[in-house]
Amino acid sequence: MNLPQTLGEFIVENQKDFPYASGELSQLLSSLRIAAKVVNREINKAGLADILGIAGAENVQGEAQMKLDVFANDVFIKALKARGEVCGVASEENEDYIAFRDPIHSTSKYVVLIDPLDGSSNVDVNVSVGTIFSIYRRLSEPGTPVQLEDFLQPGNLQVAAGYIVYGSSTMLVYTTGRGVNGFTYDPSIGSFYLSHPEMQFPRSGKIYSINEGNYVHFPDGVKKYIKYCQELDPATSRPYSSRYIGSLVSDFHRNMLKGGIYIYPKGTTSPNGKLRLLYECNPLAFIAEQAGGKATNGFDRILDIQPNALHQRVPFFIGSVEMVEKAEEFMAQFG
Ligand code: P6P
Numbered sequence: 165m166n167l168p169q170t171l172g173e174f175i176v177e178n179q180k181d182f183p184y185a186s187g188e189l190s191q192l193l194s195s196l197r198i199a200a201k202v203v204n205r206e207i208n209k210a211g212l213a214d215i216l217g218i219a220g221a222e223n224v225q226g227e228a229q230m231k232l233d234v235f236a237n238d239v240f241i242k243a244l245k246a247r248g249e250v251c252g253v254a255s256e257e258n259e260d261y262i263a264f265r266d267p268i269h270s271t272s273k274y275v276v277l278i279d280p281l282d283g284s285s286n287v288d289v290n291v292s293v294g295t296i297f298s299i300y301r302r303l304s305e306p307g308t309p310v311q312l313e314d315f316l317q318p319g320n321l322q323v324a325a326g327y328i329v330y331g332s333s334t335m336l337v338y339t340t341g342r343g344v345n346g347f348t349y350d351p352s353i354g355s356f357y358l359s360h361p362e363m364q365f366p367r368s369g370k371i372y373s374i375n376e377g378n379y380v381h382f383p384d385g386v387k388k389y390i391k392y393c394q395e396l397d398p399a400t401s402r403p404y405s406s407r408y409i410g411s412l413v414s415d416f417h418r419n420m421l422k423g424g425i426y427i428y429p430k431g432t433t434s435p436n437g438k439l440r441l442l443y444e445c446n447p448l449a450f451i452a453e454q455a456g457g458k459a460t461n462g463f464d465r466i467l468d469i470q471p472n473a474l475h476q477r478v479p480f481f482i483g484s485v486e487m488v489e490k491a492e493e494f495m496a497q498f499g
Pocket of ligand 1: 282284375410412438439
């Protein structure tokens with residue numbers, strides 16, 4: 165039996181197809197691969213170690229920072245700094261971006277935006293969590309310190325994006341703009357193996373993911389779409405199934421495999437929704453589109469939104485094309 169390709173082999177093999185590639189992106193992806201293994205190990209024993217509990221700090225979102233958030237943030241930032249491809253990192257856990265100012269890094273080509281442990285409050289109830297990352301070429305002059313403008317790029321300029329889902333198995337899924345591939349981690353060997361080549365979003369599906377507890381706060385278009393999902397119409401496989409585990413990466417990953425839509429809309433208590441454009445919505449939108457799916461704010465393509473702040477939030481509709489477009493019809497009609 166031939167062993168499936170490892171993530172490392174896949175990165176190198178696909179690197180050679182990049183014109184004028186110098187291997188830096190490969191090295192960067194390998195840094196993320198190593199960090200994912202370290203975070204995975206800690207998550208898997210979180211129930212045993214004293215790492216659980218509140219770290220006492222709060223992140224920029226005013227959310228209680230779980231110790232694993234802090235740990236994952238440290239691991240990914242250190243891994244990205246350990247080599248020479250990245251000149252700066254912006255993280256959900258840090259109010260401002262982090263510039264790597266030493267001479268080696270100040271000439272580096274890439275910046276990374278990351279949500280090191282999305283859904284971390286789920287860890288202590290043993291529900292899947294995830295890491296989301298987004299990679300851009302810097303815009304500012306190499307050799308100078310990285311600037312805010314390097315991080316405030318529209319998602320359509322991403323060089324690569326991906327996520328790690330720490331679930332019943334741990335997977336790393338990423339794109340460099342030439343399709344989406346998924347790799348499953350074998351902890352007994354310490355390698356990620358290509359398990360989901362050329363992932364494709366089904367054009368439609370029967371799953372809708374939204375926190376219906378916020379129904380009263382939703383825009384009318386979202387309320388109408390939810391009722392549409394719940395109507396009895398066997399010809400269109402409705403009512404759909406409601407699946408929402410409160411962990412974006414897991415809900416997205418399931419919907420990409422099975423077909424479905426995830427919605428976090430604006431609400432009266434969250435005028436721009438909850439999810440962050442730069443390190444949650446843009447990377448997942450890049451992946452979704454590369455897999456044949458769609459991602460909008462209910463009206464406009466996520467990847468075309470010009471960011472104006474590191475932690476800016478946007479309403480988020482992402483999933484199977486036909487489902488997103490149906491939701492957009494209701495948004496266009498009812499707002
Ligand atoms: P709510 C986790 O905090 C997160 O950012 C996503 O992973 C998840 O989908 C969403 O928020 C859950 O938010 O308001 O439904 O609890």
